[in-house]
Amino acid sequence: QQTTNTVEEPLDLIRLSLDERIYVKMRNDRELRGRLHAYDQHLNMILGDVEETVTTVEIDEETYEEIYKSTKRNIPMLFVRGDGVVLVAPPLRVG
Amino acid sequence: MEVSHSVKERTISENSLVILLQGLRGRVTTVELRDESAAAGRVTSVDAFMNVRLAEVTFTDRQGAVSHLDELFVTGRNIRYVHIPDEVDIRATIEEQLQAIHRVRCFGGHDKGRREFLHAKH
Numbered sequence: 001q002q003t004t005n006t007v008e009e010p011l012d013l014i015r016l017s018l019d020e021r022i023y024v025k026m027r028n029d030r031e032l033r034g035r036l037h038a039y040d041q042h043l044n045m046i047l048g049d050v051e052e053t054v055t056t057v058e059i060d061e062e063t064y065e066e067i068y069k070s071t072k073r074n075i076p077m078l079f080v081r082g083d084g085v086v087l088v089a090p091p092l093r094v095g
Numbered sequence: 096m097e098v099s100h101s102v103k104e105r106t107i108s109e110n111s112l113v114i115l116l117q118g119l120r121g122r123v124t125t126v127e128l129r130d131e132s133a134a135a136g137r138v139t140s141v142d143a144f145m146n147v148r149l150a151e152v153t154f155t156d157r158q159g160a161v162s163h164l165d166e167l168f169v170t171g172r173n174i175r176y177v178h179i180p181d182e183v184d185i186r187a188t189i190e191e192q193l194q195a196i197h198r199v200r201c202f203g204g205h206d207k208g209r210r211e212f213l214h215a216k217h
Contacts, residue, residue: 038112
């Protein structure tokens with residue numbers, strides 16, 4: 001496999017984020033924030049210093065309002081299987 | 096260092112990150128499944144399709160019930176995460192696996208053996 005310096009295909013954009021912190025949206029309402037150490041064509045990734053956020057929605061039985069709850073946890077080094085990945089982006093900035 | 100006996104599997108491993116998981120053989124890790132259950136145990140083997148065999152497993156199901164299994168096979172498709180132990184040097188592990196594949200490929204010397212796919216065609 002040759003590595004080039006130019007951006008030729010979408011996967012090359014991920015290459016630009018190597019060793020940077022990234023935001024990964026996953027299936028099943030999960031999000032990851034961590035440092036990208038490695039990735040492959042399937043979007044299998046190795047992320048370091050990861051924070052996983054799982055978001056759930058509960059419906060209040062009386063008021064029927066939607067209550068969004070999120071659970072976070074930290075994992076030092078994680079291998080992520082690519083078929084769960086929805087999108088990869090630089091970390092979202094607040095405000 | 097054990098390498099798959101299949102050319103197809105060796106090629107798939109060589110060209111994807113699953114090769115790192117194959118280097119975790121013998122290590123104790125936690126595999127988190129798609130269905131929110133988790134299996135913590137010693138990695139016996141990982142194939143090119145990410146199918147994982149674990150031994151001495153503590154299995155926590157979706158509801159949180161814990162059970163102990165001597166052996167567990169997890170289909171690659173059902174894996175969501177694999178925790179990498181802190182002491183693993185990722186780059187070195189991948190290099191060792193690639194070298195093991197290279198040794199198999201060039202078995203018998205430079206003018207002997209099958210010499211599969213030594214040079215890229217393009």
